[in-house]
Amino acid sequence: MRILYLSQRVPYPPNRGDKITTWRNVDYLRRNHDVQCVAFAHDASDHKAADDLRAMGIAIETVDLDMKAQKLRSLPMLLTNKPLTLGVYGSKKLQAVVDRLMPNIDLAIAYSSSMGAFILPHKDKKRIQYIVELDSDKWAQYEGFTKPPMKWIYGREARTLRRFEKQLCAEVDMNVLVTPLEQRIFNDAVPGAKSVVLRNGVDLELFNPNENTPEPGHLVFTGVMDYFPNIDGCEWFAREILPEVQRHIPNAHFSIVGSAPTDGVKALGKLPGVEVTGFVDETRDWLARAAVAIAPLRIARGIQNKVLEAMAMGLPVVGTTHATQGVDGDHGRDYMVADTKAAQVAEVVRLLRDRDEALELGKRARSFVEKKYRWEDVLEPLGELISEIE
Secondary structure, three states: OEEEEEEOOOOOOOOOHHHHHHHHHHHHHOOOOEEEEEEEEOOHHHHHHHHHHHHOOOEEEEEEOOHHHHHHHHHHHHHOOOOHHHHHOOOHHHHHHHHHHHHHOOEEEEEOHHHHHHHOOOOOOEEEEEEEOOHHHHHHHHHHHOOOOHHHHHHHHHHHHHHHHHHHHHHOOEEEEOOHHHHHHHHHHOOOOOEEEOOOOEOOOOOOOOOOOOOOOEEEEEOOOOOHHHHHHHHHHHHHHHHHHHHHOOOOEEEEEOOOOOHHHHHHOOOOOEEEEEOOOOHHHHHHHOOEEEEOOOOOOOOOHHHHHHHHOOOOEEEOHHHHOOOOOOEOOOEEEOOOHHHHHHHHHHHHHOHHHHHHHHHHHHHHHHHHOEHHHHHHHHHHHHHHHO
């Protein structure tokens, strides 16, 4: 089958949440199908990544996207009833590429609703929409965590994007969600639209426990640090939770590991015991040094790759309900769930003090992801879905 795969970013290398999934999808699909990728290139690294894909024999066409410029250009849309998302990711050039390729395509797969806009006009083609998580729901969560004027903008985006999502998802052949929770939210928001749950996985060879002794008191968070839920979670932990942990464990220190830290995140590095790394080549190296992985997200949906990767490394994880709800495990067996400041402090202190318990929790975590989140297993239903649509 000839498949067109559209993504917001070049689907390689797998070094951030969306690229992990898009790369795995493309790599899996190309084994049995002729795959053509179309993606936005955000910077020079994306152009290099596209060249890397071509060297692997994967066809890809890119269109440059300057996010800052696009955001400014989209502002007049505030005077309309259209979502800003479609302005930020709107591109006549990319639409022209899609229109040119579509006549020779059997199936189009769009990753995120913003990319779905480009396949929407092609009603004669089979189409799969990767929703992953409803972006309108994300903006609604942001609305609840911010103050005016951003509160108003996020609320407007939630409402206008929801209307577009209903149109898009009702027209395609299938919508893909990553957790049963996301599917329930989707079914309430877009009643009647076809949907299926296809889980994410984790690279069990790359993220593998090692025999190194972790640094005492070392806490780690991994994630892209210009993403609002990550920023909010790290600020909450660094400013409110870590000082209380340090009262009990004086050598406790917190590494925030991830690319593109904002000025606000960089400022956290001035706090006692807080380190902000910026981009690192391998997050696993930092996970290997840590005693406990932290996922203090107060806004989140879907599966958090940071949680799966830490668990695969055999690390004990302390996360919120929001961070762990997409992972089909149990509190106390596979990870620890703590939603309040007091609960976060108590769980982190306990695991830093009780090394045997921390090791046992980490071993159970590794065993859990081995059974449920091996990429080869979780991708199998994607092949079955394509066969059904074909």
